Amino acid sequence: MDPFAEKRVSSEKIYSGEIMEVSKDRVTLPDGNETNREVVSHSGGVAVLAVDEYDQLVLIKQHRYSVGETIYELPAGKLEENENPEECGMRELQEETGYQAKELEHIFSFYTSPGYSTEKIHLYLAKNLKFVGRRLDPGEFIEVEKFNRDKIVEMMQNKQFNDSKTLIGVLHYLNNLSDKNA
Secondary structure, three states: OOOOOOEEEEEEEEEEOOOOEEEEEEEEOOOOOEEEEEEEEOOOEEEEEEEOOOOOEEEEEEEEOOOOEEEEEOOEEEOOOOOOHHHHHHHHHHHHHOEEEEEEEEEEEEEOOOOOEOOEEEEEEEEEEEEOOOOOOOOOOOEEEEEOHHHHHHHHHOOOOOOHHHHHHHHHHHHHHOOOOO
16 A cells, blocks of 8 residues: 555535536545645646657647747647547647658656646657648647757757647657757
């Protein structure tokens, strides 16, 4: 048994929306004391590290209302109910960038902010890209841009990436995938 585990005593749903639910839970701590935990329940998502035949990283640029900024991101999206992460990755890659991948390779999965959220992102590498045309969802306004390794390094140095899934993916690209590792 996990000596650090906390046991839920009660749970009150505070909010239920289209992409998340928020609850306020009462928990018993390992030392027997009780406290509250606020939890954002989210179905999770997929991010795709798409690298073309010229070793260029495919990124999207879009405005994010919640932070009031237009940012660069990996193509990504929310898992639908009972959706397989690989299927979600294929769908989001084509919708947002217009590319299809012959195959997706799972790199790893990670929690975005486990202190209060259940959201888990599954990071995939898209292999053998083929452009077939975009199918943006209604209300999506996205630009697609491709960058070589040198430009990605410059963008990192200039702090142009501030999205966690993108930072993780870009670091993986620089350390493991680009043709000029080092």
